[in-house]
Amino acid sequence: MPGLPESLLAELYEKYAAAVYARCRYLLRDDAEAKDALQDVFVKVLEAIPTFRAQASPSTWILRIATHHCLNLLRSGRAKWRDEAVQTAKVRKPSFEPPDKRELVRALLSSAPEEAQEVAVLYFVDELSQAEIGVALGRSLPTVRKRLREFLACSRGALRAALPELSLPEGDEP
């Protein structure tokens, strides 16, 4: 690659870097790691641009790369991540207050299989519809639903143990 295409990088920074940095901080919980991951993500984005489909949403595509990168980093330190998940679920303010939805999702990610983790982030954090997730991942709607059910099933046990007073829906439909 002859030098770095600075105008392209400037546009990527202007439009997408804030979202990617926020995603890295949200998942990694470490500012230094998040800064490093931010750069790694855009290296991957620059290398993957030839594979980007013109009809896809750049925001969704880039945040998927960020999410995938961070989840891989977290998986590489899985034991620590699990310990943190339990603590995050247990630590609350003295007066009962439901934990922030996104924090809870993050804490529960480690209990779910790989693809279910990504689907959970797209659904609960990015708030894509199941159909939109199917398009983003190249998966059928039934597969997306199956992955969401997997995430909820894996989460339920951990939630019951950590938050016995939280009312959980009995069904596993998201």
Add this chain to the structure above:
Amino acid sequence: MTVPAEGCSSMRVRRFFAGELEADERAQLEAHLEACGRCQRTVQELQGEREALAREVPFAAFAAGVAEKLAARRQRPRFAPWTSGLAAAAAILVVAGAFVLRPSSRDMGLRSKGGAPAQIFVNDASGTRALSAGEPIAQDAKLRLSLHPGGRKYAAAVLLEPSESSVLYDGPAVDGPLPQAFEWTGAAREARVLVVLSDEQVDAEKLHAASDAPRDADVSELVLRR
């Protein structure tokens, strides 16, 4: 666990601000935003994200980091990137001192007002300091290149050994230490770091000697010795 209400989607709000929505989607979301407190909070969150990025990772640092990582992903058998902790990085940043062992003739003319266009800091068992002329470098020492581009837009740095060259950096000409340190792991007794500062983009892969640099570029070489 609350499921988003129909019409609420943080991703849709992101896409709105990234200019990715079609006209009808955009109009729908604008109407929705006026009435939806939840999505208004999302807008505020996005603004907070932008402020955090500008504050903590300004574009120059971002671009330099990406450029360096891109260069690092190319094969570099003679040195290894080294990511320091923040404390070590800060220690390196505060060290002063400079040397240019063998600046090119045109470099000296162009840079007579600005001083050394590049310098190397070393971090080893005895601490962190600017590398002195002729000072031997330990095998496990961490090295960090610092640039003083003097208004030049682009920089490239290449580690030159007798039979090989490896790209250290290729990107915007940042003023100050490059974000990523490296170790010189080559077996040779001596190597040179060729630094090219230019107003045009430089293809670092094609830099194997000072003579490969663009004609109007600032060129300097720094010598590494075991």
